[in-house]
Amino acid sequence: MNLFRGKYQGFNIRHFHEHLITEEKFTISETSLRRLLRRRHIASPKAQRRTKRAIKKELEEQNHRRELSQREKKQLIALEEVDPLKVHPTKPRARYVGELIQMDASCHNWFGENEEKATLHAAIDDNSGTLVGMHFEEQETLHGYYQILNQILTQYGVPAKFLTDRRTVFDYQKRAGSPTTENPLTQFGYACQQLGVALEVTSIPQAKGRVERLFETLQSRLVSEFKLHNIHTIEEANQFLIGFVKQFNQQFASPIQDNMGVFEARPTAARIDQILATVAERTVSKGNTIRFANRYYQTHNETDVVFLPPKTKMMVIQRLSNKLYATAPDGTVYALVEVPKVAAYSAEFDLTAPVPKASGVRHIPAANHPWRLANYRDYLVSTGFKYLSANRIVYQDEWVPNAKQKSKKNLAQNVKTF
Template sequence: MAWKDRIEMSIRDLKRLKAVQVAMDRRITQREAAEMLGVSERQIRRLIRSVRDVGAVGIVHKGRGRESKRKTPEDIRGKAIEMYETKYNDFGPTLAAEKLLEHDGIEISDETLRGWLICAGLWQKRRKRAEHRRWRERKGSFGEMVQLDGSHHDWLEGRGPELVLMGYIDDATGNVYGRFYDYEGTMPAMDSFKRYVKQYGVPMSVYSDRHTTYKSNGKLTPEEELEGKTKPLSQFERALEELGVELIHAYSPQAKGRIERLFGVLQDRLVKEMRIRGIKSKDEANEFLKEYFPKYNKQFRVCPANETDVHVKPPRNYNLDKHLCIKTPRVISNDNTVSNGTQLYQIEEKTKEKNVVVEDRVDGSMRITCDGKSLRYSKITVRPIKERTAARKTTSQQAPAAKDHPWRKSLKQLKNKWVWANAR
């Protein structure tokens, strides 16, 4: 089988292909395409030649799936990290690399050692000094960057429950999209992003704040460290990474001023529009947004610097739910069962693997997968009661204590009794 016949293109590849094709059609310049993808103009020209020669698969690097011939052996990596921990633990990577060569005969570059130490948690990246805040120019094309945030507000003015508007605004055009939810969290973020993708396509990047939904503040687990991950990801971060979407985190409300100003306008205009129509529930509010936002965009949308839409439309049968879901690693017990929350599930088919992933999807369904393949399962509704629990229940049904029993008396009464007894 030829190399190009084995390649399966991802959303990330389709995103690169979209930018290259738009540049080939001369709807944007090669420089603009390079800025969208974060590569050089020379790389864009190389990709264009490759796509012209072999077709869409030319966007994929030919080294994908192959181990690098220049990769440093694992035993050398392990020895270098061990020597650093025992002898050079207060050295910087540059000096440590020099001493490893000088005293231990291990020849590696300082940047290679720096990367190893960061992965092992023995070195931290140094932050650059923050620059003075300044005005940022809009992105050039529709879909190049979308700002996302949730607005907590009494949108129905007491006529119904308090809701959260998960809002999206395109940076280049000011095009607005949104939907109401009961709270701001992972599932609302994933569901709203899925609906946005179905309407417009996958954007190149998403700009959000540092809410725990969008950015994890936890620490890497030992398993994640062994997998070579350098930072913990929230479920939303992981989903967007799988889709090839860059998630950018703002350090201040001013940095995402476009979405903040949008919420200020909507909390005035949208609230009054829903008041006029007497909207009292979340479903009614979401139904109204379908007609409100097209009118709003027609009135306030601005012309971008480039009229090209760089959203990537997923293939017709592409399953977004396999990415936009909460994935939880689980272990199959000896009785072939898997627990998720307080519920137990029986795996109906044989598998040699012990590790599975439970996927809780936005539509309320659940999948149990192993190596990407769905496993058949059934919900265990009746579970036996443990003997110890049954005995405890029996004990609690004994006759109540007498009225003059000591434990019925207050602490003050018992203390006074003890004082009088000792005073005699």
């Protein structure tokens, strides 16, 4: 009992029993353990409300007969009425493995009540219940979903469909001054289109009950595991997940049969790195640089710097590997090389010059790479945007065929410039 109230405090009974067998080398059945805890009026954190009410009633009746111990008083306080559990009606599972992947994120006190919250991105196969991807970030981000998509593509292949929540990362929320091309939904959706994966969003929790129940389980198990292993940072948590996912699937997921899977072939690492990119609109400055992430870059071809006309509209492409490129309106792709804020060498005051790095030949993606500006614009149009001119786009629901029906001032407010 000391282990349950001490080292394994917060564990549910099944989780506690697993560690008793594997870590503490006890030989006791889960049924016997539950019976032993029940006799001591100890409830699992995941106990049903009916069980908690029964234990609470027993303690209250016992309190009328004699003074409760300090442990029993604490247990009685902990058994105060809790909110009803979330209901997720049972739905038929998808017929095939890889047919439907439910994906979502959960912001929670994963490292303890007194620690800062973090967001766990996770994906689960609807057919087998296999955890196919997990990744922590400070907030729900496109990068977080790209990380679990990378895990899916690398380990399983290309699924048929994603189902996820209608929230910021996946649902387009129009904000004044926000560039259309930098919207996460259009970027994730475009990446899915390149892979041939359908993307569906929903605002109904019951529609994605599989991943909702997954987070209920993880919020119980992971929090306890992090406490047990003294994990307090996102970096430590992501490293821990590697082994945790394997163990979780061995215990909870149904075995995957090859003849029941519809995952397409795994893309190459280079292909994944190319598709899972984030993009942003930028303009060439008078100093012939492009500013991105508070740094300045020059455009290069395979060997030399290339000077582009000021005010040229460019699409900056940051691959999953963090390599940076920029696409010009004519489709030409350039590598981006950072311009240092301070010179590395002063001929006037430094005694020795630094050894120059071997320049070599830079790899430039082919002109038909997935993130060509023209291709991406075509995708934007297919999802509900309309172009007014080469670099201007307006939302379809605000588009007025007859310009006289709308003032120039109002129209300008809805125009996005590339």
